[in-house]
Amino acid sequence: MKTKIVYSEKCLGYGTWHIEGPQRVKTTHEILQSKGYEFVEPKPATDDQILSVHDADYLFNVKKGLVEDSDTPAYKNIFEFASLSVGGALLASKINGFSIIRPPGHHVGRSGNALGVYTRGFCYFNNIAITVKESGKKTLILDIDGHHGNGTQEIFQGDEKVTYLSLHQSPNYPGTGSFTEGNSINFALQKDLGGKCYLETLDKALAMLDLTKFEAVAVSAGFDTHTGDLATLGLVEQDYFEIGKRVAKLKKPAFFVLEGGYVGQNVGLDIDSFLRGYEENL
Numbered sequence: 001m002k003t004k005i006v007y008s009e010k011c012l013g014y015g016t017w018h019i020e021g022p023q024r025v026k027t028t029h030e031i032l033q034s035k036g037y038e039f040v041e042p043k044p045a046t047d048d049q050i051l052s053v054h055d056a057d058y059l060f061n062v063k064k065g066l067v068e069d070s071d072t073p074a075y076k077n078i079f080e081f082a083s084l085s086v087g088g089a090l091l092a093s094k095i096n097g098f099s100i101i102r103p104p105g106h107h108v109g110r111s112g113n114a115l116g117v118y119t120r121g122f123c124y125f126n127n128i129a130i131t132v133k134e135s136g137k138k139t140l141i142l143d144i145d146g147h148h149g150n151g152t153q154e155i156f157q158g159d160e161k162v163t164y165l166s167l168h169q170s171p172n173y174p175g176t177g178s179f180t181e182g183n184s185i186n187f188a189l190q191k192d193l194g195g196k197c198y199l200e201t202l203d204k205a206l207a208m209l210d211l212t213k214f215e216a217v218a219v220s221a222g223f224d225t226h227t228g229d230l231a232t233l234g235l236v237e238q239d240y241f242e243i244g245k246r247v248a249k250l251k252k253p254a255f256f257v258l259e260g261g262y263v264g265q266n267v268g269l270d271i272d273s274f275l276r277g278y279e280e281n282l
C-alpha cells in the first residue's frame with residue numbers, strides 16, 4: 001500500500017527569505033503529487049500535546065514570539081505554523097504516513113535550546129518527540145538527517161521506552177552527538193563519505209539493537225545528507241531507496257517526519273525513492 005503524505009498548504013506561509021523556506025516543501029509536494037501519492041491534511045496539535053515534551057514557559061514564549069535566535073526567527077504567527085507541524089507528525093503516526101510539513105523539530109529541546117547549543121536550528125517544537133510521547137509506545141527513533149538531533153536526544157536521554165539512533169555529519173552544527181550515551185546511539189560521520197560507507201554504518205548500527213524491545217519506529221527523515229546539501233554525506237537518490245528498505249526490514253509499524261533537506265527538487269525525489277525502498281520490502 002502506498003504511504004500517505006501528510007501536508008497542508010498552510011505550512012508555506014512563512015520565511016520566504018530563509019534557507020528553511022517554503023520553496024523546499026512546495027517543490028517536494030509537487031514532485032510527490034506527480035508520482036501519484038495521496039495527501040491528507042492534519043489539525044494543529046493541542047497545548048496539552050505540546051506540553052507532554054515542552055515546558056510551559058517555552059510554549060508561552062513561542063506563542064508570544066519570544067523565540068528569536070540567529071538561525072531561528074520569531075516569525076509572525078509562528079505558533080500556528082509550529083503547532084500544525086506537530087499535528088502533521090501526530091497524524092503521520094496514526095496512519096503510518098510521512099509528514100512533509102515544516103518547520104522541522106529535532107534540534108529543539110524541552111525548553112528551547114538543547115544540550116547547550118546556541119540556536120534551535122530552524123526548529124520550534126520537537127514534532128517527532130511529542131508524537132512518540134503521545135503514542136506511549138516503545139519506540140526506536142531513527143534520525144537520518146545529516147545533523148545530530150540534539151533536541152530529541154536531550155528529551156529522551158535515560159528514557160527506557162525510547163532509543164535514539166542518529167547518523168550525522170561531524171564536525172557540523174550543532175556539534176553534539178560525537179559519542180554514544182546510554183539510549184542515545186550516535187554515529188558521527190565525515191563529510192561526503194558516500195553511500196556505500198553510510199549503508200555499512202547503518203547496517204552495523206541496526207545490528208546493535210535488540211529489536212524485540214520496540215513496538216514502533218519513528219524516522220526523523222532529513223535529506224540534507226544528499227550530495228551538496230547542508231550536511232552532505234555524499235548520498236544520492238538511490239541510497240534513500242536502500243535506507244527505506246532497511247526500515248521495512250525492521251518489521252515494525254513506522255512513520256516518517258521531515259526534518260532538513262534544502263533543495264526541494266532533491267527532497268521530493270529522495271522521499272519517493274525512500275518510500276519505494278520501504279514499500280517494496282514490507
Ligand SMILES: [Zn+2]
Pocket residue numbers: 145146147222224231259260261
Ligand atoms: Zn539537518
